[in-house]
Amino acid sequence: MAQEKQRLLVAFSSGLVFAAGLVLGGMTDPKKVQGFLDVGGIASGRWDASLAFVMGGALLVSYFAFRSVAASGAPWLASRFELPTRRDIDTPLVVGAVMFGAGWGLAGYCPGPALASLAFGGVDVALFVAAMLAGMALAKGWQSRG
Amino acid sequence: MHPYLWSLLGGLLIGAATWILVAGLGRVAGISGIAANAMFSPRESGWRFAFLLGLIVGGALFAFAFNRISPSIAPKGLLIVAGLLVGFGTVIGSGCTSGHGVCGLARLSMRSLISVVSFMAVGAVTVAVLRWMQGA
Numbered sequence: 001m002a003q004e005k006q007r008l009l010v011a012f013s014s015g016l017v018f019a020a021g022l023v024l025g026g027m028t029d030p031k032k033v034q035g036f037l038d039v040g041g042i043a044s045g046r047w048d049a050s051l052a053f054v055m056g057g058a059l060l061v062s063y064f065a066f067r068s069v070a071a072s073g074a075p076w077l078a079s080r081f082e083l084p085t086r087r088d089i090d091t092p093l094v095v096g097a098v099m100f101g102a103g104w105g106l107a108g109y110c111p112g113p114a115l116a117s118l119a120f121g122g123v124d125v126a127l128f129v130a131a132m133l134a135g136m137a138l139a140k141g142w143q144s145r146g
Numbered sequence: 147m148h149p150y151l152w153s154l155l156g157g158l159l160i161g162a163a164t165w166i167l168v169a170g171l172g173r174v175a176g177i178s179g180i181a182a183n184a185m186f187s188p189r190e191s192g193w194r195f196a197f198l199l200g201l202i203v204g205g206a207l208f209a210f211a212f213n214r215i216s217p218s219i220a221p222k223g224l225l226i227v228a229g230l231l232v233g234f235g236t237v238i239g240s241g242c243t244s245g246h247g248v249c250g251l252a253r254l255s256m257r258s259l260i261s262v263v264s265f266m267a268v269g270a271v272t273v274a275v276l277r278w279m280q281g282a
């Protein structure tokens with residue numbers, strides 16, 4: 001099926017470009033990430049604002065990306081857009097973000113940079129990714145509890 | 147080139163990757179969701195594995211090409227605890243830095259704004275506690 005191959009190629013390309021952005025932007029360096037979260041260092045000049053530039057650049061482009069696709073009828077290689085629709089503010093949203101923030105601060109890795117570092121990060125990154133996948137499996141199980 | 151310019155370039159590339167995925171497949175580039183659903187959801191996941199493969203291959207490619215092989219800085223026990231928190235938290239919280247921080251904020255989602263403010267604040271507190279324990 002020709003279209004399925006194209007879909008896989010587009011997804012692969014997106015992952016590739018995403019990884020380029022993470023690596024060149026410094027997000028795969030846990031020291032830089034912790035340096036950004038170290039807001040106590042703002043006064044002394046120790047703070048590393050890099051991540052704000054990464055987010056700013058990413059938001060600038062993706063804001064126009066979502067605006068432009070909203071005006072188009074359908075994606076190139078799918079029958080329709082499947083974008084998140086929930087608008088409710090519930091407890092799991094906040095508790096999940098709190099847990100994520102704690103893990104992110106402790107290791108300096110969020111999911112994208114951890115996966116982008118997997119092939120060169122040695123045992124350390126492999127351990128983090130394995131634990132992350134275990135945490136995801138636990139959460140999926142907890143969500144589908146009877 | 148100044149590190150902040152590299153970071154801006156990286157951000158623009160992340161935005162471009164988001165554009166490719168939503169324009170091509172109509173999906174948001176939320177990496178925790180892509181990973182969790184690729185591994186632990188019965189749904190059709192070919193594109194998710196292709197995206198993750200691109201992410202892993204691209205990470206190695208660009209890290210070697212631009213000499214950006216950064217080491218981990220946490221001890222192994224802490225990495226495991228952190229990984230569990232990140233995995234569990236991003237699934238029940240419906241996203242991470244990419245899904246909420248980039249795609250969600252770009253779509254002006256209030257859920258994402260609350261998530262980003264929460265994980266940034268807790269991340270900052272966590273680093274402050276780490277620094278204090280290390281005596282810095």
